Amino acid sequence: MAKILGGISTSHIPAVGHAVKNELHDDPYWKPFFDGYIKIHSWIKENKPDVVINIYNDHGLGFFLDQMPTFAIGAAHEYRNEDEGWGLPSLDPFPGHPEMSWHIIESMVADEFDITSCQELAVDHGFVVPMQLFWPGAPHNPDMPRAIPISANTVQHPIPTLKRALDFGRALRKGIESFPEDLKVVVLGTGGLSHQLEGERAGFINKEFDQYCLENIAHNPDLLTKITRQELVEKAGAQGTEFLMWMMMRGALGDNVTEITRNYHIPISNTASGTLLLECE
Amino acid sequence: MAKILGGISTSHIPAVGHAVKNELHDDPYWKPFFDGYIKIHSWIKENKPDVVINIYNDHGLGFFLDQMPTFAIGAAHEYRNEDEGWGLPSLDPFPGHPEMSWHIIESMVADEFDITSCQELAVDHGFVVPMQLFWPGAPHNPDMPRAIPISANTVQHPIPTLKRALDFGRALRKGIESFPEDLKVVVLGTGGLSHQLEGERAGFINKEFDQYCLENIAHNPDLLTKITRQELVEKAGAQGTEFLMWMMMRGALGDNVTEITRNYHIPISNTASGTLLLECE
Amino acid sequence: MDQPGFDYHIDIPGTTLFDGKQAMKGYALNKMCYAFNKEVNRDAFAADEEAFMESYGLNEAHKQAIRDRDILAMIAAGGNIYYLAKLTGIFKLSVQDVGGMQTGMTTEEFKQYLLDQA
Amino acid sequence: MDQPGFDYHIDIPGTTLFDGKQAMKGYALNKMCYAFNKEVNRDAFAADEEAFMESYGLNEAHKQAIRDRDILAMIAAGGNIYYLAKLTGIFKLSVQDVGGMQTGMTTEEFKQYLLDQA
Numbered sequence A, B: 001m002a003k004i005l006g007g008i009s010t011s012h013i014p015a016v017g018h019a020v021k022n023e024l025h026d027d028p029y030w031k032p033f034f035d036g037y038i039k040i041h042s043w044i045k046e047n048k049p050d051v052v053i054n055i056y057n058d059h060g061l062g063f064f065l066d067q068m069p070t071f072a073i074g075a076a077h078e079y080r081n082e083d084e085g086w087g088l089p090s091l092d093p094f095p096g097h098p099e100m101s102w103h104i105i106e107s108m109v110a111d112e113f114d115i116t117s118c119q120e121l122a123v124d125h126g127f128v129v130p131m132q133l134f135w136p137g138a139p140h141n142p143d144m145p146r147a148i149p150i151s152a153n154t155v156q157h158p159i160p161t162l163k164r165a166l167d168f169g170r171a172l173r174k175g176i177e178s179f180p181e182d183l184k185v186v187v188l189g190t191g192g193l194s195h196q197l198e199g200e201r202a203g204f205i206n207k208e209f210d211q212y213c214l215e216n217i218a219h220n221p222d223l224l225t226k227i228t229r230q231e232l233v234e235k236a237g238a239q240g241t242e243f244l245m246w247m248m249m250r251g252a253l254g255d256n257v258t259e260i261t262r263n264y265h266i267p268i269s270n271t272a273s274g275t276l277l278l279e280c281e
Numbered sequence C, D: 001m002d003q004p005g006f007d008y009h010i011d012i013p014g015t016t017l018f019d020g021k022q023a024m025k026g027y028a029l030n031k032m033c034y035a036f037n038k039e040v041n042r043d044a045f046a047a048d049e050e051a052f053m054e055s056y057g058l059n060e061a062h063k064q065a066i067r068d069r070d071i072l073a074m075i076a077a078g079g080n081i082y083y084l085a086k087l088t089g090i091f092k093l094s095v096q097d098v099g100g101m102q103t104g105m106t107t108e109e110f111k112q113y114l115l116d117q118a
């Protein structure tokens, strides 16, 4: 049966793609950020997952408002990284694992999650930047696992509640663990932490709230479901709602986890960046 | 507050559009079918609903497999009826009620239904044929209510369970009834009853099973949630899964309903056609 | 829950459930058929079937089933009847023609079969 | 449940929640910006802004906000920042430029404001 090794959450700021391309790892602005990924690289090298479930939020590439799903799961043979409007060169496609995708979708729809299945899906920086961070040279890193993208809506309110996000992860765990092949799986939760791009409050960052989330997500995630979505916007900023992805990831890791590494740094671009590696017990 | 008057379920066979256009109401093949709608016409004339929630299943016009939602709710100013591939002339657009759409979507996402919101949606015969049946000349019938389409996936397995469909309707009821304007609402459930288009079993019809569903949906809908989706395919035929729409409609009507009229006729095209008008108590 | 293991679906003779397994096989075929919602694509297919199929990346099983007008083979190759209906529309086949072709009946026999179930 | 009535959202100063009300106002604007994912549309916009806006059915509030390069006005007119970012990319504005424009700071001041929150 498939086994979940652990989960890794990270911010997915577009500027990171640029920094990676230009090898700015030792630049004074970037060093405190990239240093957060050293232990993650060793963990990945040691554990070599076969499949990566990448929980991210699309930013207006894969989905538009004409049909905006709350939860979408990729079920394609590969996922193309396309131009998001800035003319940046796109990475090569990421190979998928449609058999496992369908297994998960079957399990989750049976468990009353109203999934949008995506047999074709263009993936943006929310999906790609974490792949580049964890598997340098992605998708051409020799250890690159096959990928399954899962996207949650943070573009159009109403967005899912924090409770629904955590429950989504728990149902996802059941779907992954019942897959009959012996595969090692890692789950990513990408986005956040506090930031806001629009309005007179642009540039808003909330260190205290981010620390509260980081303190509780590993061992007390249910506490965080008390946060309403409006509070989340207020305290994490309009785009800090991406913390929902961290909750989805957390749900997939089971009750007990060990924190392997954590990093928090202000600012990268407009964002308070955070990373967390949780290993399943 | 908005009030749900009742629900009307009906088959939505494409051939009906053709029969309506050619005024075949008194043709011997069609008369037993069209006679099923006489009482429904009087009920609509008496009650004059302001809004029609049309729960149907798209057949490959509004959605494709690239992004296939389990439950989609329209949130557009109008809905276009487009060519489904047969070159038939399309009806004029149906005016929507986006304010009520968003109210319902807010309510249902808060209640943990993972809605796909659709701010642009082409509607096919599943939506249009029932409108033509109930409001002759639609959308230009003077009594034509504003419309909100809701589509459930019956194209790509896994489809939602009968229990989830009924629960969807119950959550929908809560969303409609909390809308603060005094509007009269009718809920449609379109599709079914037993039929199968593909395979060596094409032409399959199951009178006994249809009657069982018709007997129980008004006063004992929870009993029908015991039917698994595989059983539904086996007993109702591959396209008889459209009965899910009837379950969704039923959920929206509350505990107690009065049956005003019922019709069942074999065959129209490949389908056992059925109609039911249930009034809320 | 009605799907205990990896094989979610019961065997229903004469019925191919369009699940993930079928969808993986038929994506290109279904995508082409979905395009037939638009008249311009129907016309392009009619003008040059082979070129149009090639442009949608159909595999040989898809193509041969279409060349043979063999509905059962299209379904076996991953076709979904809702999308295939747009193709059979181009071939001027009614739902009853398609029913007859799949069940080995003439269209008249198939119509009678339906009537007999009343 | 955190939305008791018809007004679902609390007031957060300086923040416009992109909910159904905003979405209804901004659909044409956002649809145009979504099209900027493709280079051909970015080029067409750059070649003739007015004609391109007209072809997407933008209303006068949308158009004037774009003519003025006024981000806050675009948001007030129903624009969503994720789609607008594709437009501001065409204008060669960085995320920090956009932040400064909305908060009345220079880009350098805005960058310092971010650093000061460390």
Ligand SMILES: [Fe+3]
Pocket: A012, A059, A126, A191, A192, A239, A242
């Ligand atoms: Fe993001």
Ligand SMILES: [Fe+3]
Pocket: B012, B059, B126, B191, B192, B239, B242
């Ligand atoms: Fe149908």
